[in-house]
Amino acid sequence: MPTLAIALVTLALLAFMVWRLPRAPAPLIAVALGVAAVALLDLPARGVEIVGRVPTGLPAVMLPDLSMVATLWPSALGIALMSFTETIAAGRAFAHEREPPPQPNRELLATGLANAGGALLGAMVAGGGTSQTAVNQRAGARSQLAALVTAGAALGTMLLLAPVIGLMPNATLAAVVIVYSIGLIDPAEFRAIRKIRRMEFVWALVAMAGVVGLGTLQGILVAIIVSLLALAYQAADPPLYVLARKRGTNVFRPLSPEHAGDEVFAGLLILRPEGRVFFANARRLGQRMRQHVTEDMPRVVLLDLSGVIDLEYTALKMLIEAERALGEQGVSLWLAGLNPEVLAMVRRAALADALGAHRMFATLEQALVRFQSPETSSPAASSS
Incomplete structure (x- = not known):
């Protein structure tokens, strides 16, 4: 019940600020209030899960262990494919109509360079994400400057704020993602797809079910497989x-x-x-x-x-x-x-x-x- 209460209060607070105070840094306010609640009310003792320990300090340089290539390459190839797929999907979904469409080759090059650099510092796999992009967009991000600010904030967190971030309730983090990603669900778009082409409507439903049931990356993989099968069927029976x-x-x-x-x-x-x-x-x-x-x-x-x-x-x-x-x-x-x-x-x-x-x-x-x-x-x- 305490976890549910934290989630509902955060959702209500974010919805109110999005409605009445659109220029306010709603995610930061919600996170700050969540951290304060954990510190003042001892919420972990009441069953509320928190982010936990966040490592502090700068990462050490880690040289690649080439002996692991034979073991890791199949998984690495799958991760790379899914990471790039979500990156380009997020880029297309959030591109403004007056902006040039994202170029897949440039996105792939940028993702590869980011991962090559991050690998030397022990970073997690880098790639574009819909939930992070949604939060950024609703917060007012419009250019690469937002990514630089995010990188600076991450550096500050590693050096100074890691203990504070560790106190953030998982329910608060989930509420932020839900509120700022809900706009990705567009029933009108589903109706438009169904009106124009039923096959692509089926693809959309499969992709949605895959993401909801299996997760974002696995759901996208299911959608890709279904799309390829449908295209193969169409190619096998041309007009x-x-x-x-x-x-x-x-x-x-x-x-x-x-x-x-x-x-x-x-x-x-x-x-x-x-x-x-x-x-x-x-x-x-x-x-x-x-x-x-x-x-x-x-x-x-x-x-x-x-x-x-x-x-x-x-x-x-x-x-x-x-x-x-x-x-x-x-x-x-x-x-x-x-x-x-x-x-x-x-x-x-x-x-x-x-x-x-x-x-x-x-x-x-x-x-x-x-x-x-x-x-x-x-x-x-x-x-x-």
Whole structure:
């Protein structure tokens, strides 16, 4: 009960000062009152836990023990990954909208230098943190000067105030973190995510549950794993659209009931895959293409590859096999909209020789003009 009372009083005091006295150093006042209560009321004897002994004096230089590298490197690598992840997450969460976004490479360099220097002094792992940043922001921190002041205060504590800080109740420290981190919980943001994209809403819920149930670093790791699995699932099943042309224009867009008046062309099936086509999705993409060919029975299958950013060898081999199989069925395969990298890869393969220049086009419009020309208007011509 005494611990609960300390926590509730501190929460109420901080909330009041945030509401009525926003410019007051509320965390310092709360900590000072907590330390005073411990000293005057002998709260540890009543079951209130305090921070305890804080080492005094300057740290001694500690040279690294290289014999421990083999034992520690797996854990050190995991700690480094999680520390950097939380650092960049905190930087993005607290960046002001008019400020340039934090650069991950510079954050990684700064974190690495801080840890390299701190390691020689026996410091704990350094990294950005959401709770510390929240307290700093609410206290008025706006620049690197706040970090210098914090470093000076930490030095003063090590030399002079360590015994006093040791008397701070843990409940007081927890109340400070809760009050100044509560703004990180934004239900409106969750609603906005859910409205726009349900998959990312699931990621957000998983990240929240992971942080609440496992802790900040472990929760972020869970969110990263779930995100990577979701991205892998999306990459394994890329979009494939059947295209039609908007009447009176040269705009090609996915066929849908909303655009029922768009033009389709008898004997021509226009398909547009998007994303990176590689070994994990090439077979699935090929199955869906064959399904469309079976349903439409076209004379010409025109692949718009403008949305394909990369074509791996496995996918290119699939295209070569598809061109051969379609030719045996009397269906001609055409390509259009290849970006320079994909075009260079196609030209290095046997596919370019099989297609020839007359079945490879810079744009869909050029391919359509060719399809509608007299020399390709007949089935015999189109399968040649």
